[in-house]
Structure formats: C-alpha cells, structure tokens
Amino acid sequence: LLLMLSVLLVACGSSESSNNGNSAAGDSGEKKVLRISLGLNDQTPLYQSSLKFKELVEEKTDSLEVEVYHSGQIADDRSAIEMLQFGTLEITIPSTAPFTTFVPEYGIFDLPFLLTDTKIVDSVLQGPFGDKLAEKASSQGVIQLAWWENGFRNLTNSKKPIKTIDDLNGLKIRTMENEIHLAAWSAMGANPTPMAFTELFTAMQQKTIDGQENPYPTIHLEKYPEVQKYLTETNHIYSPFIFLISQKTWDGLTEEEREIVKNAAIEAGEHNRNLSRETAVSSLEELKGLMEYNKIEGAELEAFKAAVQPVIEKYKSTIGEDFVNEFLAEIEKAQQ
Ligand code: KDG
Numbered sequence: 001l002l003l004m005l006s007v008l009l010v011a012c013g014s015s016e017s018s019n020n021g022n023s024a025a026g027d028s029g030e031k032k033v034l035r036i037s038l039g040l041n042d043q044t045p046l047y048q049s050s051l052k053f054k055e056l057v058e059e060k061t062d063s064l065e066v067e068v069y070h071s072g073q074i075a076d077d078r079s080a081i082e083m084l085q086f087g088t089l090e091i092t093i094p095s096t097a098p099f100t101t102f103v104p105e106y107g108i109f110d111l112p113f114l115l116t117d118t119k120i121v122d123s124v125l126q127g128p129f130g131d132k133l134a135e136k137a138s139s140q141g142v143i144q145l146a147w148w149e150n151g152f153r154n155l156t157n158s159k160k161p162i163k164t165i166d167d168l169n170g171l172k173i174r175t176m177e178n179e180i181h182l183a184a185w186s187a188m189g190a191n192p193t194p195m196a197f198t199e200l201f202t203a204m205q206q207k208t209i210d211g212q213e214n215p216y217p218t219i220h221l222e223k224y225p226e227v228q229k230y231l232t233e234t235n236h237i238y239s240p241f242i243f244l245i246s247q248k249t250w251d252g253l254t255e256e257e258r259e260i261v262k263n264a265a266i267e268a269g270e271h272n273r274n275l276s277r278e279t280a281v282s283s284l285e286e287l288k289g290l291m292e293y294n295k296i297e298g299a300e301l302e303a304f305k306a307a308v309q310p311v312i313e314k315y316k317s318t319i320g321e322d323f324v325n326e327f328l329a330e331i332e333k334a335q336q
Helices: 002-025 045-060 077-086 097-101 104-110 118-125 128-140 179-187 197-205 216-221 247-251 255-290 298-319 321-335
Strands: 032-037 064-069 142-152 154-157 172-175 191-194 211-214 230-233 238-246 292-295
Touching: 032 045, 045 064, 045 142, 045 255, 064 255, 077 097, 077 142, 077 238, 077 247, 097 104, 097 179, 097 238, 104 128, 104 179, 104 238, 104 298, 104 321, 118 128, 118 238, 118 255, 118 321, 128 142, 128 238, 128 321, 142 216, 142 247, 142 255, 154 216, 172 179, 172 197, 179 191, 179 298, 197 211, 216 255, 238 247, 238 255, 298 321
Parallel strands: 032 064, 172 191, 172 211, 230 292
Antiparallel strands: 142 238, 154 211, 154 230
C-alpha cells in the first residue's frame, strides 16, 4: 500500500511540474495553460466575465487553455501580482489600490469623490489617458491588457447607521492595502486597518473590525449581510479592476496568441462593465431588504468631501502632480 501511495504521489508531482512547465515556458505541441487568480467568489461579475474570457480565448485557438481560480484560492491581490512578476502565475485581475505600491500613478483612483459616474469613468479610461496609465504597468514585469470594473465603493458596518461624518468616529474599518485609503478614512474620523480581501469576511465575523467598504455586487454576493447590519451609500471611490498578465507569460506567447489574448481581455472587459453595472443595481435592491440602508448626500456629503480634501492635496505629489492634474483635466473634459 505504501509503495502504491508513493508511486501515486510521484505521478501527481510530475504531472503538476509538467503543467507548470507548460504554463511558464509553453512547450511546443502541448497546450499553454493560463491560470487566472481572483479574490472574489464564483458568484461575482468578475468570475463570470473571466469565464467569458476563457470562452473567447478557447474558441479561437487550441494552443491555449484558461483556468479560472476564485476566492483567493491561489493568492490575494498583492501576492498574485508578485507571482506574475516571478512568472509563477499567468494572470490576475486585482483592484488598482494594492497595485499602487508597484506603480504610484494608479493612486489617482484612491483620491476620494473625484470620479462620480460611469459616463465619466468610461470617457477617462477607455481612451488615450487610460492607455497611457495602463502602459506604466509594464515597468513592473506585468502587462495591463484591459480595464475591467469593480465599481463604486460603499460602506457597511455592524455597529450603527452612519448618517453624519461624526458617526464614523472610532469605527474600525478594513481598507485595502493602500496608504491613501488609510489616510482618507483617518481624516474622516474612522479607525482604519489595511487587510487583504481574503481575510475580510472572517475579520467581520469575529468582529475584529466593525466595517468595510466595497461595491454593491461584492457586498451582496460575498454575503456580507450575514455579518454586517448597516449599509451606507457613500460612493467615495470608483474602483477599477486591471487585467494583468505576466511579462514572462506574454514573452512565451506567439504573435497570434497575444492578439487573441489581448482582444479577449478587452471584449470580456466590456462584458464585465455591463454585468457589473447591472449587478450593482440588482444587488442594491436585494441589499435594501437585508440591511438598514441610507445615503450620504447634500450638506453631509460636502462634509465628507471637505474632510478628505487635505488628503487629496497631500498625495498629489506621491502620485505625481502633473499626472493628477492631467487626470483632473480629463474628468473636467468628460463633464462638459
Ligand atoms: O479579486 C479582486 C479582489 O481580490 C479585491 O480586489 C476586491 O475590492 C476588493 C477589495 O476590497 O479588496
């Protein structure tokens, strides 16, 4: 029995290493495997659109196979990005926030209350400015092939309704691993803690934190109402997803395969934007029946904006003053 077991183990080991060999090096004659690492679960628009990407790639070529892993099965956002750099993972689709430690310019999205609707978002990202920013990723051993959508972020907590900025006082909020988010929530009076997405549900369940902020589809489909009672519409941040592929993987693809992968990432990105937006509407409807909901607006919204203004000013230079000004000009152009 022991002998059989060790033979089996060796067989498993070798098939795994040959599979890794395929994905990294792309041995001729065998399929190259593109694994996608996602933090969100298999109910979310992110996962559904990753399946769309798989379908688009696999219908165009027999040489590539796409495998989609959800719920942080492979890694959290930051570790997945590092794996791409090492060439030990092929694709990940993280939020931009944890990517700012690699490329600070992505921090424009972390400046609160600047992007206010999807029309402006599309006009800024689906054009030359979006392309220019995406090109900056390649300095880090990863290539951004497309803009996908996480969505507008809103606040939940287990303690009390948040109606005024004073209600945030001392509230323990999980943020993404991002300096500007920490500074912004501190400026609004909360007590923020950075944490990988993969640890978030347990932290809410065990009450080591009181609240968190994410787009409606995540709040609903990751079942946060099971551990959070209050939902506050703040729309404080527009959070993009970035479709990243390892430079090492890219180098191992033929010209034709690159074309297929890039086009599929863009087309599935369009699918993702539509699905995310539809789901944001339906998820909010569902959430209103499961949580106590209110919206920050009018004078109260102005108080939130005023509190984070010094943070915006402070981080302009970290991101790059000229680049932030270019971003602001793009927003203004889109508003006309
Ligand atoms: O797959 C994406 C998630 O890992 C993460 O980016 C979701 O917005 C998110 C968060 O709050 O960490």
